[in-house]
Amino acid sequence: MAENITFHFDVHGDNFSSAGEASQVVKKKLRQLGFPPDVIRRVSIAMYEGEINMVIHADGGDADVTVTDEDIIIVLADKGPGIPDVDLAMQEGFSTAREHIRSLGFGAGMGLPNMKKYTDTMKIDTEIGVGTTITMTVKHKA
């Protein structure tokens, strides 16, 4: 049984073009750890979507990816405005992104649904005006 490893990233809110960098690094780390392509892809897409969300809505935040014997746990924590209606936000196509965000090709309302689709569990803790923490797991043991 190996010790868990956690990778920490500061996701900066001020720079759109750097969004997605953390998921790219995680992708490389998971390859080095020898995970199969489908596991890597699920983690990197879920994380990418989460990262973009943090940049769009919360001016960035913290991303922590922990690799355990059983699964890969992604925790995305921000100090943003919080999600008023989680059920609504989970609907495909629902988006509160403003026009300039959409013009960049983001904000199609697929972020949260995709995160749920690609992970085994997903938990949203959110409080208006305080922030949101999303915890996702991808199991890698068959």
Place this chain on the structure above:
Amino acid sequence: MQNYKHSVSLDLSKCKGCTACLKRCPTEAIRVRDGKATINSARCIDCGECIRICSHRAKRALHDSLDEMADFKYTVALPAPALYGQFDNMTSIDYIIDGLYKMGFDDVFEVARAAEMVSAYTRMYLNMPGIKKPVISSACPVITRIIGMNFPFLVENLMPILPPIEVAAKLAREKALSEHPELSSEDVGIFFISPCPGKVSYVKNGFAGDKNNVDRVVSIRDVYFRLIDVMKHDEYPEKSSESGMIGIGWASTGGESSSVFNDRYLAADGVENCMRVLEQIDNEDFTDLDFIELNACSGGCVGGAMTVANAYIAQARLQSLKRYLPVSPNRPTDREIPVGFFTDEKVEYDAGFSLSSDRAEAMRMMGEIESITKCLPGIDCGSCGAPTCMAFAEDIVKNETNIDECTIIMRELFHEVLDQRRKKELSDKIVPPNKT
């Protein structure tokens, strides 16, 4: 992938062990050890970036020699369209085609002609039901190798049609054998005139399997110097080019895409730009594109590391050369893609990046890499021989180097030693008054 044959290679006698190629390599395949660069064969993608940056000319592209024309009874030249953009004051491509005959080739089959066919088949392929979009062009072998190494889920997006080089070689051989029934296939030498080391490696590794019809790959640079000797402008050339605008357009970025006649395309060039695009497609970030053209060289094939002219000047020359040409005289009349034009070679995912085949061991190594990285200065100077501090940490854990190679850490240690020595010297000089 361990036996992968590379065109990009190193002349050790010229290598000064500087950090130029180390920092430039997009796949971190280079290390400097004992004062000389080394290339990790499993990671090298033959993009030629190190050849472009090396001011000592220690990095070079290996390719075949034109002298090998003597090995065949009948030789066919396959000029890449980028060749046409190399010459100053060139008023017609016919001079170049004629020059290739004067150099001693028995026939010339322009790759631009094959490119027009591939363009037509691409348009048909894009309309086929059930294909995975966006379709990614398979013409640049450096890009297909990057996909094979890093993007297993995009392998299905690669266009399964033979690239122009392969189509040209196949048709050139068929033509030679039908026009000269006395020849056997071994008598015919198909010489591809290449702009880049990537295509040399493509041929040497037999990427297209048994369909590989190219016998030798020579460089545009070598052919250029032979051609300027034989091309004469005092008489109009006997032989003429059969290429059209579309075929010649393939030499620069955007040419292949515009021939698809569909505006839902993306065309990018430069290895790092292409990798970023692939990364975003892999993240399912854009979905409404039909076609992706990616060229590892800036500017497209005209920017290849085995060309002579500046990529953008070559492109400007091609624009004027193709201005009055027919659009696509080589467009096939087939209503569907002939079976022989599909490639059955699948690009295979290469999982050769893991630290260890044992997960627990890989986890232990990763933990060590993380803690070593925290001790390193993080300035990615390259003095240790690795391109980044992170890569250096990985090398340490893999026992390929040791932490003493970090000049920043060594400098701090050295300062400590110096400080101690100075303090000692000082205390030796100041003799306490009560000691006489």
